[in-house]
Amino acid sequence: MSDELTLLVLRLVFLLVLWGFIFALVYALRSDLFGAPVRRIKNAGRNDDLIDPFLAEPMPVATAPQQAPTNPVVAGALTEPLAKVPSAAAGPSGTATRLVITTGTKAGVEIPLNGEPLTIGRSSDSSLVIRDEYTSTHHARLVFQNGEWYLHDLDSTNGTFLNARRIGSPVVIPNNTPFTIGKTSFELRR
Amino acid sequence: MSSPELVADDAPADVSVGRIRGDRTPRKLRNLELILLLAACAINGGAIYLVQLAVLDTIDPTPFLLTSMLTIAVLALHITVRSVAPDADPIIIPVATLLNGMGIAQIYRIDLIVKSSGWEATANRQVVWTALAIVLAILVLLFIRNHRVLLRYTYIAGILALVLLLLPLAPIIGKADGGAQVWINLGMFSFQPGEIAKILLAIFFAGYLVRNRDSLSMVGKKFLWMSFPRIRDLGPIMVFWLLAMSVLVFQRDLGTSLLYFGLFLVMIYVATGRASWVFIGLGLFLTGAVVASQSLDYVNSRFRNWLTPFDQAIYDAKRSSYQLVQGLFGLAHGGMSGTGLGQGRPNITPLPQSDYIVGSIGEELGLVGIFVLLALYAILVARGLRIGFAGRDDFGKMLATGLSFALALQVFIVIGGITRVIPLTGLTAPFLAAGGSSLLSNWIIVALFLRLSDTIRNQPKLVIDA
Numbered sequence: 001m002s003d004e005l006t007l008l009v010l011r012l013v014f015l016l017v018l019w020g021f022i023f024a025l026v027y028a029l030r031s032d033l034f035g036a037p038v039r040r041i042k043n044a045g046r047n048d049d050l051i052d053p054f055l056a057e058p059m060p061v062a063t064a065p066q067q068a069p070t071n072p073v074v075a076g077a078l079t080e081p082l083a084k085v086p087s088a089a090a091g092p093s094g095t096a097t098r099l100v101i102t103t104g105t106k107a108g109v110e111i112p113l114n115g116e117p118l119t120i121g122r123s124s125d126s127s128l129v130i131r132d133e134y135t136s137t138h139h140a141r142l143v144f145q146n147g148e149w150y151l152h153d154l155d156s157t158n159g160t161f162l163n164a165r166r167i168g169s170p171v172v173i174p175n176n177t178p179f180t181i182g183k184t185s186f187e188l189r190r
Numbered sequence: 191m192s193s194p195e196l197v198a199d200d201a202p203a204d205v206s207v208g209r210i211r212g213d214r215t216p217r218k219l220r221n222l223e224l225i226l227l228l229a230a231c232a233i234n235g236g237a238i239y240l241v242q243l244a245v246l247d248t249i250d251p252t253p254f255l256l257t258s259m260l261t262i263a264v265l266a267l268h269i270t271v272r273s274v275a276p277d278a279d280p281i282i283i284p285v286a287t288l289l290n291g292m293g294i295a296q297i298y299r300i301d302l303i304v305k306s307s308g309w310e311a312t313a314n315r316q317v318v319w320t321a322l323a324i325v326l327a328i329l330v331l332l333f334i335r336n337h338r339v340l341l342r343y344t345y346i347a348g349i350l351a352l353v354l355l356l357l358p359l360a361p362i363i364g365k366a367d368g369g370a371q372v373w374i375n376l377g378m379f380s381f382q383p384g385e386i387a388k389i390l391l392a393i394f395f396a397g398y399l400v401r402n403r404d405s406l407s408m409v410g411k412k413f414l415w416m417s418f419p420r421i422r423d424l425g426p427i428m429v430f431w432l433l434a435m436s437v438l439v440f441q442r443d444l445g446t447s448l449l450y451f452g453l454f455l456v457m458i459y460v461a462t463g464r465a466s467w468v469f470i471g472l473g474l475f476l477t478g479a480v481v482a483s484q485s486l487d488y489v490n491s492r493f494r495n496w497l498t499p500f501d502q503a504i505y506d507a508k509r510s511s512y513q514l515v516q517g518l519f520g521l522a523h524g525g526m527s528g529t530g531l532g533q534g535r536p537n538i539t540p541l542p543q544s545d546y547i548v549g550s551i552g553e554e555l556g557l558v559g560i561f562v563l564l565a566l567y568a569i570l571v572a573r574g575l576r577i578g579f580a581g582r583d584d585f586g587k588m589l590a591t592g593l594s595f596a597l598a599l600q601v602f603i604v605i606g607g608i609t610r611v612i613p614l615t616g617l618t619a620p621f622l623a624a625g626g627s628s629l630l631s632n633w634i635i636v637a638l639f640l641r642l643s644d645t646i647r648n649q650p651k652l653v654i655d656a
Contacts, residue, residue: 011533017233105654
């Protein structure tokens with residue numbers, strides 16, 4: 001027999017290891033237990049919530065216009081109330097948390113966004129499946145990078161349109177700006 | 191937009207398709223699974239090492255070769271999951287692996303006392319069964335690419351389950367062991383078909399209730415605060431009550447009968463949302479159990495052993511409380527932190543490797559160790575229920591809920607029996623206990639959980655049909 005002390009220590013270590021494993025499992029499950037981690041948005045300096053045209057009271061604070069570099073034509077498609085807040089129109093108005101379908105058969109439906117990429121296409125492995133004759137198998141993709149949502153067209157046949165302009169390279173999607181795939185239009189909202 | 195950019199963006203179409211797959215987070219899930227899996231395998235090896243240190247005082251490499259078979263098998267399963275179910279839940283396989291490995295270590299420990307080796311040694315057979323079971327799980331994953339195909343075989347599953355349940359009563363192959371006639375003899379080894387029937391019944395109940403739940407949940411009379419079903423809709427519950435009772439009477443197996451009936455009750459409750467089903471069912475079952483305990487000798491003795499195990503007359507009687515009491519003494523001997531692996535005397539209790547494996551582990555790892563087991567089971571069951579909760583199709587929801595509840599109920603019946611919460615019945619502790627049929631069925635359940643969770647994560651958030 002090995003000496004008692006070694007066995008005692010090993011026995012207790014073994015129990016500790018077992019419990020360590022249990023806690024590792026529970027730690028791996030934490031997002032299930034407490035919900036997905038909330039992404040903190042780095043916007044300490046600028047007050048840029050609420051540019052939603054459907055909300056009656058736009059914030060009076062005029063933010064410094066932060067030009068979205070890839071998207072020079074946003075102002076053209078602005079809805080009436082939004083146009084009155086010109087500075088906010090072009091700037092990234094806070095991170096979008098939902099994708100709203102504005103036209104098409106499912107108009108009005110919202111999809112919550114949690115920072116995970118979202119794929120759109122006819123194939124059933126897309127996160128958002130559109131079954132019509134305009135949509136390609138893997139049509140487009142939304143990716144969240146550096147606090148902004150990028151729209152990638154995945155070489156679709158009929159194209160992805162941001163503000164009625166067909167996109168080539170990935171572009172930033174400003175909030176409340178329609179982008180269209182086939183007969184379905186979407187907007188990002190906060 | 192300049193054209194070079196367009197070309198650069200448009201040309202590698204397959205690359206972007208490849209990136210779509212990379213976009214989801216399966217690789218992260220699978221790497222997590224791999225890490226947990228390796229940790230579980232290391233703990234399993236450590237358990238065998240501790241047993242050898244305490245019992246043999248030397249290190250014998252052969253058992254490590256054996257447990258490495260478990261490691262290789264689960265790694266093969268892991269690789270299969272990577273390719274055919276990349277979005278599956280990462281927790282399930284590590285938990286099952288650890289339970290299985292702890293079982294093997296404890297079985298090996300008891301083999302060392304009774305000095306059995308080679309094919310006689312239960313641990314060796316357990317390892318072979320484990321490998322077989324995991325291969326079967328891999329096959330299930332490979333062949334069932336979509337769980338909804340199981341819906342097509344609802345009634346076939348029901349009939350097969352019935353046949354499997356009745357097989358042990360067949361004249362030549364049926365075999366009674368330890369009072370319960372739940373075994374079939376297949377030459378070299380015996381098999382407990384009821385374990386497989388558990389899965390088939392879950393498939394059958396899920397399919398049947400998805401099709402028929404409207405008539406079971408919509409119509410009915412309100413009485414007191416509950417809405418009761420019509421008499422004619424009581425058909426299925428009566429059929430399964432009769433089935434459970436016949437298992438009780440003819441196969442003399444209280445635990446299995448409780449397991450099947452409990453599974454049915456919970457699934458019908460989940461499908462209809464009516465508490466009255468549970469009340470009717472529990473009432474029927476309790477009536478049946480009380481009548482059986484009065485009229486059937488062996489059920490009566492189980493109840494008697496449960497209520498007054500320490501009575502000397504009962505301890506010495508023919509169907510005595512000897513096993514139960516020895517198990518309780520063992521647990522008491524273990525105390526809070528146990529005697530240490532290889533340092534207790536779990537072999538004094540009858541059937542320390544199969545029915546009483548939890549008692550054996552409880553003696554050597556103590557209350558702290560038992561709670562590890564319970565936590566592992568709880569996590570496994572919680573994952574199953576979570577899969578059911580997140581599922582989009584009713585059949586998948588019902589199946590996941592049913593399977594995880596069956597697992598939970600089985601653990602309750604086994605450990606409740608050993609700790610004298612309910613009468614002791616002979617069921618196996620899932621993954622732990624020595625026994626091939628139990629391992630096969632539980633690893634198939636693991637495969638089904640993996641398949642279901644993969645389908646759920648893969649499902650689109652929204653489908654727009656033009």
